[in-house]
Each structure stands twice: as structure tokens, then as C-alpha cells.
Amino acid sequence: MAKLIVSKFGGTSMGDAECMLRSSEVAFGRGASLVVVSATSGTTNDLIALGKASESQPWAEAEKILSKIHSRHVKIAADLHLPTESMQRLETLFEEMGSIAKGINLLKDCSVKAMDTLMSLGERMSSVLCTEAMAQVLKRHNSDKKAMWFDVREVLRTDDSFGKARPLTKEVESLSQKKLGFLRDYKTVVVTQGYIGSTEEGMTTTLGRGGSDYSAAILAEGVAADVLEIWTDVAGIATTDPRICPAAKPIDEISFKEASELATFGAKVLHPATLLPAIRKNIPVFVGSSFDADAKGTWIRKEVEDHPLIRAMAMRKKQILVTLSTPEMLHAHGFLFQIFKIFNDHKVSIDAITTSEISVSVTLDDSTLVNKKLIADLSEIADVQVEENLTLISLIGNNINHTPGLAKQIFETISDINVRMICLGASKHNFCFLVSEDQSTQAIQRLHKKFVEA
Structure with a gap:
């Protein structure tokens, strides 16, 4: 029986066209139905810098950052030979980014509400590009599945705490079942955004830095997924940071409770809130590297066999x-x-x-x-x-x-x-x-x- 798998890919996994194609291969190989992506590596920081520069510096400084972000995404689009329709969608997002920055510059005020909308563009742009990468991978494998771009704001309902919005779990579940219920047909690979959501009034929100993993878990809970996968640039969870201790060992399996403590108290692989939705619905979580998908990785489960001190x-x-x-x-x-x-x-x-x-x-x-x-x-x-x-x-x-x-x-x-x-x-x-x-x-x-x- 097929499993409904949600796969989330971080910023380094979205770094360029090659990374997006590699990540799409991983998602296809694992049988993912819902792919959740972060902004391309470095883009969120650039968007924050854009908001600050637009607020307090001459417009020329903001233009430099706009050009940098634009060039990065146009390069990936060219490498992926983005079709006309997708390129138009990307250009619309570029126009929105410039318009928001100009508005901030004019008012000399970057509110948290404006910053949320500005920062959401990172994921919205990368998801357009990754959808094309996914389509190419499906075609390469002669798959009868179709790649589909989806705006996560249609289902990821939050409160209006801009900058660190709180997902409204029941609303997310209801909307997910209504608008993503077709995932159980296994005929479509949906590519959507992490980190962002929207209020009931339609205002764009973000879940705070590092919130992409959390939003993927919220979506996994919402669509009643069988497995949640978190793909990063490291092959799972280790006994400690390998940069500090070269003798750090990979962990094959860890319990929800242990992993929650580990994430809360400093482990960088997982966002502290990621496991909460998975724990509520007992959804196993896999953590692996999109750069080495064959590596063993780490499984996080409610029950594990080994219980070391x-x-x-x-x-x-x-x-x-x-x-x-x-x-x-x-x-x-x-x-x-x-x-x-x-x-x-x-x-x-x-x-x-x-x-x-x-x-x-x-x-x-x-x-x-x-x-x-x-x-x-x-x-x-x-x-x-x-x-x-x-x-x-x-x-x-x-x-x-x-x-x-x-x-x-x-x-x-x-x-x-x-x-x-x-x-x-x-x-x-x-x-x-x-x-x-x-x-x-x-x-x-x-x-x-x-x-x-x-």
C-alpha cells in the first residue's frame, strides 16, 4: 500500500538548479506526494537586508539587493529552461518584491506585516523554480505523475502574530483535507512553500526563522501523512556537532521525546517545534541529506529499540x-x-x-x-x-x-x-x-x- 510522504528541503537543497534537480530526484525516489521547500540559500537574509535598506538607506542601496536577488533566481530559471508560464509567475513575484521595497522606502517604515510579506517571497520564488525541476525529473523517469505548484497560504492558516505566527491546527487540517485531499490519488507531486502562512483575512505571515521544518510538520499533520522527511545538508542527527567533536557518531534511531529535547537545547538539524505535530499524530520523521540520499540518516519514532543512558x-x-x-x-x-x-x-x-x-x-x-x-x-x-x-x-x-x-x-x-x-x-x-x-x-x-x- 502506498504511503503519503511529505518531503521538506532546506535552503542549501535549493541552492541552485543542480541542487533543485537533485532534491527533486530524491523526492521522486522516495515517493513523495507533497514537497515543501525553503527559500534558496541566502535569500531570506537578503530579503531582511532589503527591508532594512529600504527603510533607512537611499533607494540605490535597496536596488543593489533587489538586483542580487533577481539575478540569483533568473540564473536558476535559465539553467532550468523555465517555461513561459512559470517565468511569468516568477516575474510577477519580482514585481511584488520591488513594489513592497519601494513602499517601505517611501514611508521610511518597515512594519512586521510588510516584512512578513517581503520575506515570504523567498519561498514563493524557490517553489516556482523547484516545480519545474520536479516536472523535469518526472519526465526523465517517464512517470505518469504531474508536478503542481501550490500556494501554501490557501491551507496554512495562522493567527496575526506577524514575524512569528502560530498555526491554527484545526483550520489547517480542515483546509488541507479540502484542498489537498487529492494527494491520496498519488497522481500528483505538489510543490509548495515552507515558513509562510496567512491569516483568515488573507494577510501573509511567517512562522519565524527556522519555521520551514515546522510548517512541513504542520502540513504533514494536516494531510494525515504517513511519513515526514526533513532533507538538509547533513546525513541525519549525530551524537553532537561533528565540527566540535570529529568522533561524533550518526544516530540511526531516536525517540520523539529525546529528539524534542535535543532540538530544544541546541541541535541545529531540527527546528524545536518541528516534532510537535508529528508527536500529536504519531508520524515517523526521517532526517537525511539531499546531497547523499543513500546515507542511512536518522529515524525519529515514538518507540525505539535502543534506550542508551x-x-x-x-x-x-x-x-x-x-x-x-x-x-x-x-x-x-x-x-x-x-x-x-x-x-x-x-x-x-x-x-x-x-x-x-x-x-x-x-x-x-x-x-x-x-x-x-x-x-x-x-x-x-x-x-x-x-x-x-x-x-x-x-x-x-x-x-x-x-x-x-x-x-x-x-x-x-x-x-x-x-x-x-x-x-x-x-x-x-x-x-x-x-x-x-x-x-x-x-x-x-x-x-x-x-x-x-x-
């Missing part, structure tokens, strides 16, 4: 530690509620937390420091101390919080490295702690040698 480790750099202290916390209730309410009001996510009699310490991304109002609001209820240039180290595995002597082994391995904060017990899959950024690489290398290489 330490499966992998990751680190998240550029962390800050915020410590809130007040005697009023002693034997009082409601203090944590006040803290969390302030973070909630400012839409700031907390990664790890520890408490004492009169103090609470939380780790945050250092980008939070630009939010002066957050620090000011916290200062109204407690003394606030902020420590910068820290890294959160995480060991991911199984039964971590029920294994005697594990903490002793960890801290003996890094005995000369100061540990600023420890977070253990909330999850049996994760043990994390803070160290200074300049000692983080050394810590990971020693721990990997101790628990994985040994």
Missing part, C-alpha cells in the same frame, strides 16, 4: 542567566506566578529554571537583553542580576533522573570547569547546566569522549 549532547550558546532575589519570597505564595506573568506579558520563553529560598534563576537567549522593559518590570518585584556569555550544555538520553552516580561522572569529567547552574529532574531525558561560553567546547568534547566515544 546518554544518546547525544548539545549546547546552546549566547545564553544569559537572570537571577531574581527577594526576602518576600520566603514562605510566600504567588511569587513565581508574578515572575511568569511578566515573562508571559513580554512573550519571552524560559529555557531552564532553578529556585532557592529567596531566589529564582532562569536562562534566556541573550537577545532578551534588548528588552529593557522586561528587566525593568522584573526589577519592580525583586533584585535582578544578569550574567552574560554563558552556554547551556545538555546531555540527552533515557532514565537520566533515575540513574545513581551520573551527576558524579559528569562533574568529575569537567571538574576544572565552573558550573553556574544545574537543571535536573523535570525530564528523564535531559540533564542540563550552564558554563561560560569560552569553556563550552571543551566541556562538550570531554563529555562526549566519556559517555559516547567510550
Whole structure:
């Protein structure tokens, strides 16, 4: 029985015509029915630069960036011998990009709403090009399937939180069944966009940086896919970053819970939110390299055969530690509620937390420091101390919080490295702690040698 497979390809897999044809071959070989693509490598950054230049610099600077983006996509179109109809669609997108940039330049204001529409053009352009690449691959294999371009905004409904919109799961599922239900006929390979969606009023939104994987998972959930594939430039998930530890080992299989912890705490292969829709519908996820499709890759499943104590480790750099202290916390209730309410009001996510009699310490991304109002609001209820240039180290595995002597082994391995904060017990899959950024690489290398290489 045929399986409904959703395959998502990242920016490097869309890098040029050769990459698009290679990725299309991978999708055809795997039997994908829905192909979700990112913008061509570097385009999203260029679109952000275009928005900023249009807002604050002379028009000539914006024109340079427009020309760069235009040239990149025209080159790919020429290499793919894009047919007239598709070329007209691409030209329409070029015109839209120029019009938005001119509007921003005229008003000297790049709103988050305008930036979302501008940034959506990366995926909208690459999907037009990849549809032609897919059509050529199908023709090459004498397939009776047809390649079809599809605007994901027709089904990926979101709220209006521009810049980091939240998918409306029930609406996405209803629209997907209505407009993409034909995928189960297996006569069409649909090519669509990751990262973007639209509000009920039809306004274009984005799901935030790295949101292409997440949107692919939302679509997989919406169409009730049997498998979700994430294709990148690395052959699956490794025990840690191979650039830090050359002895890092590929992981053949990992559980949803382990992979979620790994993604949340710094692994670059997966966006942290990617697995949520897959977990809800128990959709197996495969992570592989479009540049080496024959490599084994990594399967992420609800149930796995092997349950090692330490499966992998990751680190998240550029962390800050915020410590809130007040005697009023002693034997009082409601203090944590006040803290969390302030973070909630400012839409700031907390990664790890520890408490004492009169103090609470939380780790945050250092980008939070630009939010002066957050620090000011916290200062109204407690003394606030902020420590910068820290890294959160995480060991991911199984039964971590029920294994005697594990903490002793960890801290003996890094005995000369100061540990600023420890977070253990909330999850049996994760043990994390803070160290200074300049000692983080050394810590990971020693721990990997101790628990994985040994």
C-alpha cells in the first residue's frame, strides 16, 4: 500500500538548479506526494537586508539587493529552461518584491506585516523554480505523475502574530483535507512553500526563522501523512556537532521525546517545534541529506529499540542567566506566578529554571537583553542580576533522573570547569547546566569522549 510522504528541503537543497534537480530526484525516489521547500540559500537574509535598506538607506542601496536577488533566481530559471508560464509567475513575484521595497522606502517604515510579506517571497520564488525541476525529473523517469505548484497560504492558516505566527491546527487540517485531499490519488507531486502562512483575512505571515521544518510538520499533520522527511545538508542527527567533536557518531534511531529535547537545547538539524505535530499524530520523521540520499540518516519514532543512558549532547550558546532575589519570597505564595506573568506579558520563553529560598534563576537567549522593559518590570518585584556569555550544555538520553552516580561522572569529567547552574529532574531525558561560553567546547568534547566515544 502506498504511503503519503511529505518531503521538506532546506535552503542549501535549493541552492541552485543542480541542487533543485537533485532534491527533486530524491523526492521522486522516495515517493513523495507533497514537497515543501525553503527559500534558496541566502535569500531570506537578503530579503531582511532589503527591508532594512529600504527603510533607512537611499533607494540605490535597496536596488543593489533587489538586483542580487533577481539575478540569483533568473540564473536558476535559465539553467532550468523555465517555461513561459512559470517565468511569468516568477516575474510577477519580482514585481511584488520591488513594489513592497519601494513602499517601505517611501514611508521610511518597515512594519512586521510588510516584512512578513517581503520575506515570504523567498519561498514563493524557490517553489516556482523547484516545480519545474520536479516536472523535469518526472519526465526523465517517464512517470505518469504531474508536478503542481501550490500556494501554501490557501491551507496554512495562522493567527496575526506577524514575524512569528502560530498555526491554527484545526483550520489547517480542515483546509488541507479540502484542498489537498487529492494527494491520496498519488497522481500528483505538489510543490509548495515552507515558513509562510496567512491569516483568515488573507494577510501573509511567517512562522519565524527556522519555521520551514515546522510548517512541513504542520502540513504533514494536516494531510494525515504517513511519513515526514526533513532533507538538509547533513546525513541525519549525530551524537553532537561533528565540527566540535570529529568522533561524533550518526544516530540511526531516536525517540520523539529525546529528539524534542535535543532540538530544544541546541541541535541545529531540527527546528524545536518541528516534532510537535508529528508527536500529536504519531508520524515517523526521517532526517537525511539531499546531497547523499543513500546515507542511512536518522529515524525519529515514538518507540525505539535502543534506550542508551546518554544518546547525544548539545549546547546552546549566547545564553544569559537572570537571577531574581527577594526576602518576600520566603514562605510566600504567588511569587513565581508574578515572575511568569511578566515573562508571559513580554512573550519571552524560559529555557531552564532553578529556585532557592529567596531566589529564582532562569536562562534566556541573550537577545532578551534588548528588552529593557522586561528587566525593568522584573526589577519592580525583586533584585535582578544578569550574567552574560554563558552556554547551556545538555546531555540527552533515557532514565537520566533515575540513574545513581551520573551527576558524579559528569562533574568529575569537567571538574576544572565552573558550573553556574544545574537543571535536573523535570525530564528523564535531559540533564542540563550552564558554563561560560569560552569553556563550552571543551566541556562538550570531554563529555562526549566519556559517555559516547567510550
